[in-house]
Amino acid sequence: MIILSRSQLNSLIKGKLPTIALMVLVVLMQFAVSFVLVTSLSGIHYNQIELKKQESDLDKWKEEKDYYTFPYASINLQVSNQEAKAWWNFYNMEVTKDDAIFVRHDLFAGPEESSQDQLFVTPSYLKAQHIKAKEDFSNLKLGEYALLIPKNQMKNRQKLITKYNKSLTETTQNGKKENKMKAKYVEEVPNGEKRFMYNVAYEKMTTQQEISDPIIIVITPQSSGEDTGLSWAGDNDYFFVKGKEQTINRLKKLGLYDKVHYLVNAYGQYEAQTNLVKESLNMAIMSAIITIIVISFFYILLHVLYFTHFRRTIVIKFISGMPNLRIHRPFIFVELGLLLILLPTLTIISNEFLYSLFFVSALWFISLIILLVQMKNFENGQINSLKGE
Incomplete structure (x- = not known):
């Protein structure tokens, strides 16, 4: 004034x-x-x-146009035991197929050398991204996981095994019940590799789509266990399926369809973000x-x-x-x-x-x-x- x-x-x-x-x-x-x-x-x-950067990543997403994801609809973050079991059954069935993948970047902080360079995936991710492994990880049993370590980090092999054994064991605990996780397979992978992250969970991460030379931890619902603290029910943003109608039918059969907003094409979701x-x-x-x-x-x-x-x-x-x-x-x-x-x-x-x-x-x-x-x-x-x- x-x-x-x-x-x-x-x-x-x-x-x-x-x-x-x-x-x-x-x-x-x-x-x-x-x-x-x-x-x-x-x-x-x-x-x-x-x-x-996003237009460059969009070209990579074009190769993944068949994948769908499904945002979780429940406002209540507490999931009943019955619902958690239903989700576990759904994921357990899906990961046995080569056309459904789970990939997550931020499950927990790893060792200092790799806290920002790790991917938690199911075996189908390795096939989708043409990552060669000596062993077949599709039959991991309860308490087992596989660790793929870049060549330049193999000097920390034992330290990484100890760290991830402990971290995964703590993550898969459910109350007093402890599921001890151990690295069943440890393999070396080449340096200089960029791994696609399938990142559409923007509210939790950046829009970054590739990560260089990550440590890859391979797990399955079967290996983490049914009674687990690892919330497969809350990981819809990191799970990708093919076949929209078939997936809807399976969700309905398990009583889970009303728990999701809708099935959305992951490529279309990233294109909208761009x-x-x-x-x-x-x-x-x-x-x-x-x-x-x-x-x-x-x-x-x-x-x-x-x-x-x-x-x-x-x-x-x-x-x-x-x-x-x-x-x-x-x-x-x-x-x-x-x-x-x-x-x-x-x-x-x-x-x-x-x-x-x-x-x-x-x-x-x-x-x-x-x-x-x-x-x-x-x-x-x-x-x-x-x-x-």
């Missing part, structure tokens, strides 16, 4: 604008809009990188364009107010033959000082120094251009007045 003095209020009543107060208001509004523009530029940069990034990019671009127009308008208005308020002083100096740069030097210094204040302020708020520097430099350039145009128009107007035109 601008507080006007008595003299300013009298001037306003007489039809004279309080130009100094308006100039201060315009500068404050410029500062506010500047924050929006820097945020928009940062958003454009981020969304461009994200879109490029389209959201495109929309975010377009919104950021539109926001940047609009704010640039608004800022340009404010700069033009600021210069108009400046020439209006100091018109008499400028005319006197102009008639006396003073150079234009000397006439407007105080105004130029004030503008430069405001921009120098704006630069660190924008940097602190947006945490984007390069964008802030680019933006402030652009504002300085725009300001000089507008000032030169205004100076030329003012000069031509005064010359015409002196000529009596």
Whole structure:
């Protein structure tokens, strides 16, 4: 809110604008809009990188177009024993087929060397991703799992076995009942491999779709046990099936169909996510364009107010033959000082120094251009007045 003095209020009543107060208001509004523009530029940069990555991953998803997933519909996170058993039976039946896979990245934190580089999968994942193994893991018995370790981490073989034995045992506990997990198979896999993550669980992870040289832990519902703390019932975001109608029929037969929202194509789900990034990019671009127009308008208005308020002083100096740069030097210094204040302020708020520097430099350039145009128009107007035109 601008507080006007008595003299300013009298001037306003007489039809004279309080130009100094308006100039201060315009500068404050410029500062506010500047924050929006820097945020928009940062958003454009981020969304461009994200879109490029997602479009690349979308090409990989095209090879997996036949997979479906089914979001869990229950608001209540507590699952009854009967329902948990039904889900276990469903997953147990599905993983025996080559066209249903389970793949999860964030089951628990592994050893420090690999806390972000691990995948928990069913044997069908290995077939789907053409990962060669010496043994057949489809017949894992209760308490057994397989460990596939990249060559460059085989030096930690025993440490990894001990760690995952303990972690999986703790994860599969159910109350006082303990299902001791042991690595039945330990195999070496080549380095330099990127593994597809089938990641559509965006609220739990990033949109990352590949992981380099992860440790792969192969488990099944049979190996983790029916009475387990490993909640297969809550892992629908990580389970992928083929055959929509057949899956619906099996869910209905087990009384689970009303527990899911719907079956959704995983490729279509990721494509929709990619389209959201495109929309975010377009919104950021539109926001940047609009704010640039608004800022340009404010700069033009600021210069108009400046020439209006100091018109008499400028005319006197102009008639006396003073150079234009000397006439407007105080105004130029004030503008430069405001921009120098704006630069660190924008940097602190947006945490984007390069964008802030680019933006402030652009504002300085725009300001000089507008000032030169205004100076030329003012000069031509005064010359015409002196000529009596």
